[in-house]
Amino acid sequence: MFEHILSLLFFAAATQGFLLAGVLAIHKRNIQANHILALWVALLSLDLLGQIFYAEDIYKQLPQLIGLTNCLPLSYAGFFFLYVRSFTTGQPIRWQDIFHFVGYFAGILLISPDLLSSPESKLELVARITADQEPWQYRLIDWFMPTYATIYAIACIVLLKRNQSAVNKARFKWLHGLLLINITIWLVVWLCTLVPYFHIPSNNQLVYFLVSLFIYLLGYASLRQPDLFSAPTNDLVSETKDSVPKYGDNRLPDDLREQILAALEQHMREQTPWRSSNLTLSQLAESTGLASHHISQVLNDHHGQSFNDYLNQYRVNALCHMLSEPHSQNLLDLALSCGFSSKSSFNAIFKKQTGKTPSEYRKSVQA
Structure with a gap:
């Protein structure tokens, strides 16, 4: 079915991610943080399917779908911040929180001409990117993405430190662990951006391999420590x-x-x-x-x-x-x-x- 072993891994992780997102969304002891995590995990899973889409050359049969998942990583920083905020303070989601996704919308705006272009133009774009002739918009996004995520990671650290007394020890360790994993993934992205040697097709594979492990960790934790995903106590x-x-x-x-x-x-x-x-x-x-x-x-x-x-x-x-x-x-x-x-x-x-x-x-x- 898959020509690349990583594609099989990504597919398994994405499947687990969608199942976990569904469980978190309908759990009978649900909390707002679970809704945020459910949507975030669903988008991560969709992003993994996007990697399969390119790695297995499926894009050649469905060129009209090219680019739809390109800017999803720009939304992850906002989701993680809102998850930490909801877990630590219980503050409800407000319409002003759309501000936390301004990076995502900026990315969509930058590549909107390509998203609206013909399938032939999209295939030509993939060929240019593969030949290391990336348009300036995509190079800008490559730099903006880890910068944006780093700013939000710092904000999450401050938020967690400020409110750690409001969270019980198990949940604090959980959030601390997620934060470390999140920072590790973005450090790899920084390496892929800063070091020319890493500008090879496999650089994304390493990042998404870590994303797959992240989703497996969430699934494992939900099975072994279900209290982490139930109504908060301290x-x-x-x-x-x-x-x-x-x-x-x-x-x-x-x-x-x-x-x-x-x-x-x-x-x-x-x-x-x-x-x-x-x-x-x-x-x-x-x-x-x-x-x-x-x-x-x-x-x-x-x-x-x-x-x-x-x-x-x-x-x-x-x-x-x-x-x-x-x-x-x-x-x-x-x-x-x-x-x-x-x-x-x-x-x-x-x-x-x-x-x-x-x-x-x-x-x-x-x-």
């Missing part, structure tokens, strides 16, 4: 479960309750999840790695508040800060930006907590 949660008395009073120890509260309030300050009007207790628990019933217990014991009252306190405080400064926006727009869902609930909650209506409060602080 050491604090494990300690909580072990520390809860098995008899009588189920209250948490004071020192442990303080730790949970500190972790919760740090997340609320830094990630501002309360700005989402439909935030639920289970969503907050997932993003912090804390058990939802422990969050409720801590809020009731320490603040004497329900979950909704706790969120609204952050929303009202944020709005009070905004109202103390000159703003051209009307009150309702400011309220919605702070996570309130409607004008009526906003007015009622604000007056309950401050003793004044929003308009009265604004007048008093700006007088």
